[in-house]
Amino acid sequence: MIVNVTFNGEYNPADFPPFAVTTDLVILTVRPPSLEVLLVERAEEPFAGSWALPGGFVGPEQDLSDAAGATLTDKTGIELDTAHLEQLATFGSPARDPRMRVVSVAYLAMVANPPPAAAGRDAAAAEWQPVSSARATTLAFDHADVLEAGVERARAKLEYTTLATSFCAPEFTMAELRTVYETVWGIALDPPNFHRKVLGSAGFVEPTGRTATQAKGRPAKTYRAGPATTLTPPLAR
Amino acid sequence: MIVNVTFNGEYNPADFPPFAVTTDLVILTVRPPSLEVLLVERAEEPFAGSWALPGGFVGPEQDLSDAAGATLTDKTGIELDTAHLEQLATFGSPARDPRMRVVSVAYLAMVANPPPAAAGRDAAAAEWQPVSSARATTLAFDHADVLEAGVERARAKLEYTTLATSFCAPEFTMAELRTVYETVWGIALDPPNFHRKVLGSAGFVEPTGRTATQAKGRPAKTYRAGPATTLTPPLAR
DNA sequence: AGAAATAAATGTCACTTCGACAAGAATAAG
DNA sequence: CTTATTCTTGTCGAAGTGACATTTATTTCT
Structure with missing residues (x-):
C-alpha cells in the first residue's frame, strides 16, 4: 500500500515537492468546411518547434479561470464576454512534462470569427488549423489527448x-x-x-x-x- | 495586465511558488429513499470538526486518478473495478485553503451497497449522509460547490x-x-x-x-x- | 382451499415528434 | 421575363411517448 497517498494530518502539505499548475486551452472556431483549433509553435524546450495548445502557468494568486481567460484574450484578441469559456478536464500524469511535475487544467473555448492568429511573446508562431490537420500532427506534451477531449465535449454540447x-x-x-x-x-x-x-x-x-x-x-x-x-x-x- | 500569467519560455517552472494538488471525492450511493454521499469529519485544522468530502494530497509521482482511486478504496472498502470513478472538475480558487495554494481535482464515484463507513486514520469519523442533509451542513473548504457539481453530474449522466x-x-x-x-x-x-x-x-x-x-x-x-x-x-x- | 392483495409484466391508444420530401416564396443572373 | 438558387413553409407516414388498463405470478388472509 502506498502510505503517503492520503493526507493523514501528520503531513504538512508544504513538505510535498511542489507541483506546477498550468492551463491549456482548446480554442475552437468554425470556418466552414472546417472546425479549427488555435495552435502555437513552441519556441523553447521542451518540445521546441512542436505545435502545442496555447496555455501558461497559473500565477500564485491567480484563479484558474482567470489564467485561462488571460490566455484566451492574449492569443485571440477576443473579448471574454463574446466568447464561451468552460473548464474541460485536468491532466496530471507524472510524466507529462519532463521538467517537473506539472498539472494542467484544460479549458475549452468557442469563439466566432477570430482575427488572424498572431505569434505572442512566448511562441514562434500561432495558427488556426483544421482539427483534422491538428490530429495528424504530433502535438507537444499530451495535447493530443486534450484536443480530443475538447472536440468531443464541443460535439456533445451542441446536442x-x-x-x-x-x-x-x-x-x-x-x-x-x-x-x-x-x-x-x-x-x-x-x-x-x-x-x-x-x-x-x-x-x-x-x-x-x-x-x-x-x-x-x-x-x-x-x-x-x-x-x-x-x-x-x-x-x- | 498580469505579466507572469503566461509561460514565456524564460520562466523556469521550478521558479514558481509551489502549488499543492489534492483530490476530493464525491462518492455517491443510492439508499432509497435517499441519494447518499460519504462525508468525513475532519480531525485537524483547518476546519477541524467540520464535515468534508474525503480526499488527500496527490503524491509526487502519483497519477491523479490513482490518488482518487486510493481514496475511494480506502474510505469505502470497495474494489475499484466494481465502482464507477470519473473526473469531475478542478477547484483552484486562491483562497480555498488557508494554509497555502491548493488545487483540488474532484472526482465523482458511484458505488453500490457500500459497507458501513469507517473512520480512517486521518478523520474523526466517516458517515454516509443523505445529500439533502449534506447540503444543509456547512462543509469544509469549497466542498459544498464540489458536492453540488457531483450531484448535478450524476443526475445528468443517468439521462x-x-x-x-x-x-x-x-x-x-x-x-x-x-x-x-x-x-x-x-x-x-x-x-x-x-x-x-x-x-x-x-x-x-x-x-x-x-x-x-x-x-x-x-x-x-x-x-x-x-x-x-x-x-x-x-x-x- | 379459495379469495384478496400485491407487484411485475404486457398491452392499448391517443398524441406528439421525427425524418424524408414536396411545394411555395423571394431574390440574382442570364 | 425566364431560370436558377436558396430560404421558408407544408405534408405525411413512421416511430416514439405518456397515461392507463389488463394480465400474470406470487403471498397472505380467511
Missing part, C-alpha cells in the same frame, strides 16, 4: 445546449447556424427540419426582424441568440 | 448513459433500477413505461434468466448491466 450560437456572429441566419452543426458534427442536416426544430426550441434563437441578402437565392431572416442555455429536447446528431 | 447500473448490485430487478432513477432524480417514474424504455434501449441491460422473489407480489426477472455505455435515445427526466 443539448445552445452553445452553437457562440460560434456565430451576434446576428446570424438559420443556414449559418446549421453550418456550425454540420461543420462540428461532420454530417449534413436537413435544412427544413433543422429550421423547424430550432424555432420550436423555446429561447434558442430570437428573430431580429432583419434579413441578410445571399449571393444567390431568397434572403434569409436573421436571428440572435436567445436566453435559453439548454435544449429540451436535444438536437439529434 | 444519457447506462451509469445507473453502477448504483445496483451485479444482478438487479427492473424495479431496483427504476428506484435508482427515482432516488437520484427525486421524481416518480411510470413503471410500465420505464420497463419498456429500458428493454428497448439496446445493450442497457441483459436478462439473467433468473427471478427474484418479492415480499409481496409476482417475482421480478433479474438483469445485469449490458455492454452499452450511452443511451440513445436518452431516458427523459
Whole structure:
C-alpha cells in the first residue's frame, strides 16, 4: 500500500515537492468546411518547434479561470464576454512534462470569427488549423489527448445546449447556424427540419426582424441568440 | 495586465511558488429513499470538526486518478473495478485553503451497497449522509460547490448513459433500477413505461434468466448491466 | 382451499415528434 | 421575363411517448 497517498494530518502539505499548475486551452472556431483549433509553435524546450495548445502557468494568486481567460484574450484578441469559456478536464500524469511535475487544467473555448492568429511573446508562431490537420500532427506534451477531449465535449454540447450560437456572429441566419452543426458534427442536416426544430426550441434563437441578402437565392431572416442555455429536447446528431 | 500569467519560455517552472494538488471525492450511493454521499469529519485544522468530502494530497509521482482511486478504496472498502470513478472538475480558487495554494481535482464515484463507513486514520469519523442533509451542513473548504457539481453530474449522466447500473448490485430487478432513477432524480417514474424504455434501449441491460422473489407480489426477472455505455435515445427526466 | 392483495409484466391508444420530401416564396443572373 | 438558387413553409407516414388498463405470478388472509 502506498502510505503517503492520503493526507493523514501528520503531513504538512508544504513538505510535498511542489507541483506546477498550468492551463491549456482548446480554442475552437468554425470556418466552414472546417472546425479549427488555435495552435502555437513552441519556441523553447521542451518540445521546441512542436505545435502545442496555447496555455501558461497559473500565477500564485491567480484563479484558474482567470489564467485561462488571460490566455484566451492574449492569443485571440477576443473579448471574454463574446466568447464561451468552460473548464474541460485536468491532466496530471507524472510524466507529462519532463521538467517537473506539472498539472494542467484544460479549458475549452468557442469563439466566432477570430482575427488572424498572431505569434505572442512566448511562441514562434500561432495558427488556426483544421482539427483534422491538428490530429495528424504530433502535438507537444499530451495535447493530443486534450484536443480530443475538447472536440468531443464541443460535439456533445451542441446536442443539448445552445452553445452553437457562440460560434456565430451576434446576428446570424438559420443556414449559418446549421453550418456550425454540420461543420462540428461532420454530417449534413436537413435544412427544413433543422429550421423547424430550432424555432420550436423555446429561447434558442430570437428573430431580429432583419434579413441578410445571399449571393444567390431568397434572403434569409436573421436571428440572435436567445436566453435559453439548454435544449429540451436535444438536437439529434 | 498580469505579466507572469503566461509561460514565456524564460520562466523556469521550478521558479514558481509551489502549488499543492489534492483530490476530493464525491462518492455517491443510492439508499432509497435517499441519494447518499460519504462525508468525513475532519480531525485537524483547518476546519477541524467540520464535515468534508474525503480526499488527500496527490503524491509526487502519483497519477491523479490513482490518488482518487486510493481514496475511494480506502474510505469505502470497495474494489475499484466494481465502482464507477470519473473526473469531475478542478477547484483552484486562491483562497480555498488557508494554509497555502491548493488545487483540488474532484472526482465523482458511484458505488453500490457500500459497507458501513469507517473512520480512517486521518478523520474523526466517516458517515454516509443523505445529500439533502449534506447540503444543509456547512462543509469544509469549497466542498459544498464540489458536492453540488457531483450531484448535478450524476443526475445528468443517468439521462444519457447506462451509469445507473453502477448504483445496483451485479444482478438487479427492473424495479431496483427504476428506484435508482427515482432516488437520484427525486421524481416518480411510470413503471410500465420505464420497463419498456429500458428493454428497448439496446445493450442497457441483459436478462439473467433468473427471478427474484418479492415480499409481496409476482417475482421480478433479474438483469445485469449490458455492454452499452450511452443511451440513445436518452431516458427523459 | 379459495379469495384478496400485491407487484411485475404486457398491452392499448391517443398524441406528439421525427425524418424524408414536396411545394411555395423571394431574390440574382442570364 | 425566364431560370436558377436558396430560404421558408407544408405534408405525411413512421416511430416514439405518456397515461392507463389488463394480465400474470406470487403471498397472505380467511
